[in-house]
Amino acid sequence: MRFPPRIRPFAMAVLCAGTACTPALAAPALMPQPVRYQPQGSALPLAGGVQVQWQGVRSPLLERAVARFGQRLAALSARPAVAGAPAGLVLRINCQHPDPDMLSVRMREHYQLRTGPDGATLVADGPAGVLRGLATLLQLVEPGEAGPVLDGAEIDDSPRFAWRGLLVDVSRHFMSPAALERQLDMMELTKFNVLHLHLSDGQGFRVESRVYPRLQQVASHGQYYTQQQVRDLVASAADRGIRVVPEFDAPGHSYAMLLAYPQYAAQPVTTPLDPKRVVRAALDPTNPDTYVFLTRLYHEMAGLFPDAYFHVGGDEVRPDEWTANPRISAYMQQHGYAGAPALQAAFTRRVLAIVAHEGKTMMGWDELLDAPTPPGIVIEPWRGSRYTAQATAAGHPVVVSAGYYLDLLLPAADHYRVDPLDPLGNGLPPDQVAAAHAPALAPFALDPAASMTTAQDGLVLGAEAALWTEIVSEEMLDARLWPRAAALAERFWSPATVRDEAALDRRLPVVQAELEVLGNRAAADRHRMIARLAPDGVAPLATLLAVTTPVRNYALNHVFGPGHMAATSTPPALDRVADIATPDSFQATAFTRDVAAYVGGQRDLAASLRARLEIWRDNDTRLRQVVATRPALREALPASGQLAELATVGLYALDGTLAAHQVQVDAVLQTAQAQFAASASMLAVRMNPQPAGDLLQAITPGIAGLVQGHM
Secondary structure: OOOOOOOOOOOOOOEEEOOEEEOOOOOOOOOOOOOEEEEOOOOEEOOOEEEEEEEEOOOHHHHHHHHHHHHHHHHHOOOOOOOOOOEEEEEEEEEOOOOOOOOOOOOOOOEEEEEEOOEEEEEEOOHHHHHHHHHHHHHOEEEEOOEEEEOOEEEEEOOOOOEEEEEEEOOOOOOOHHHHHHHHHHHHHHOOOEEEEEEEOOOOEOEOOOOOOHHHHOOOOOOOEOHHHHHHHHHHHHHOOOEEEEEEOOOOOOHHHHHHOHHHEOOOOOOOOOHHHOOOOOEOOOOHHHHHHHHHHHHHHHHHOOOOEEEOOOOOOOOHHHHOOHHHHHHHHHOOOOOHHHHHHHHHHHHHHHHHHOOOEEEEEHHHHHOOOOOOOEEEOOOOOHHHHHHHHOOOOEEEOOOOEHHHOOOHHHHHOOOOOOOOOOOEOHHHHHHOOOHHHHHHEOOOOOOOOHHHHOOEEEEEEEEOOOOOOHHHHHHHHOOHHHHHHHHHHOOOOOOOHHHHHHHHHHHHHHHHHOOOOHHHHHHHHHHHHOOOOHHHHHHHHHOEEEOOOOOOOOOOOOOOHHHOOOOOOOOOHHHHOOOOOHHHHHHHHHHHHHHOOOHHHHHHHHHHHHHHHHHHHHHHHHHOOOHHHHHHHHHHHHHHHHHHHHHHHHHOOHHHHHHHHHHHHHHHHHHHHHOOOHHHHHHOOOOHHHEEEOOHHHHHHHHHHOO
16 A cells, blocks of 8 residues: 555544534544444455446536546556456445536535445436545555455535635746646545636736736736636536636736736836835836726626635735825825725725626635625635624625635644634634734734624624745645645535544645655655755755655744745745645654653554654764755754654663753753744744754653653
């Protein structure tokens, strides 16, 4: 087998639907966890291909889905599909109804699945339910002593939220059509159903326009999707039950657009590109021609993206882009606009009419709430959960991304514990914001008084995981998205009661390994980046990176310092060691778990713990030998030395010699823990220097556990 044996959690969280609950059960590494799961007897050996028996609706879309399922089953079972070979799995599919609401927020995704010695039976309310059931069926494949098997189970499943999105920013770094197609496969396997593409920003406009050709000639820097590529991507997504929602930002985040058509700018846009203006440039809302431009552009783009929703951004408009223009300032006074938010509200109403004329529902970020906004607009809160409460209180439908920004480089569990309906789930402590005298971060502060009623809960369509790509190249895309996106797929699909972080930690490596068998490139791309940095030292660098993670909360962007990456026109090289590090270290998590078991009395783990600690202690010497000929790796040496120090402390604990080295032990642990604290929040990042090399020691909790267990 090409993936590790499934690691079953000790117990599955209690799963409830209405008043019906199943008791805690051992379960396969299903992600998202179903609403109801019941294991059923013996497993079915998988010895060949798939024989499909159709009942109910049968369509080309479903036939293509089954073809993908067969190819994926062959990959997971390590048995190639051979034409004419006897079927090892009889799959009965009963799609009970065609779905007139397919590819909408009302599409039918409920399914029932039963597997056993006679094969698999999948009953679904509509085609989307078949797609979701097939994804679960693949996760029931297990390695057995005599070969792969299909676990016996009875499953009844449907999503908690209708909108389960993944936002990919393709403006800051362009992602090829092939890279996006690969993400669609991963999304299908984990039951996402919306791909939100951020297609225009300061750094680039990424779609071919035949109405305004300078958008690709000037604003794309040579990297854009042709209209045919857009149609192909939309069709591939539809095949997988995934909607594609485009985002074309206005009035802010418009530098690239205005570079091509400067006559619509509030302030002059000049070449060569001014890095300070990339994040500032805004459209002129007082120029009537601005609305002609947007009307024609949005009409063209709406024709390429058939989804009912159209995202226009609306965030982070810099007031002085307007107030510093004497003509705009005079216009505001003449028409009674008290400030930039009021002028933006007028702009929003004009854009809403443009979007509505195309038969679309307008979406925008939570800054639209800064002034009265028509209630039909879908608000996407991103600065904190307080805006979910504020938007729904005003009658707005909501798609939540606050708490789900993957570019913060937080581990999966941090995102996983944020519930879309919790008005206190994400935000900075207000007392800390006030004490730090950081007015720019005030909008990110929690509102302790925020609350949600049942009626407000009903306005939450769902949520999105978001990956902004200022410092994410295509080579890094898979590793920055997965497996954390899979954890959020579960948060958006499964019942709110599914929130066992220990079970999540055990399932994540299994799910990620399976995704990699099925096309995810996270491990392969990381290996290539390591080999490029250290062709003669892959092993020691890989050892270091396996147990270190990048600094968090935009510390890696240096977003609060002079090297603000979002304000650059030329993408950074992204070839540092920290660019390869991943937010979740499976090795460190397993080490910490084993330490807890060892301290709890499972003393037979001592040898395994010692072996790992000795490898980490001795790795520093090996890496320093490599650095002698690879100067680019020099910035990794402090982290490498620190890993050796932590491992040495762990060995002191196992040897019972902590007391003899108490000063060293305290200093090593305090340093490592302080480094975590330095990027624990955006506030912390503002106030603290980051560790050399921007790497954190993921084994720190495990080492601390060993020390505490031997004191």
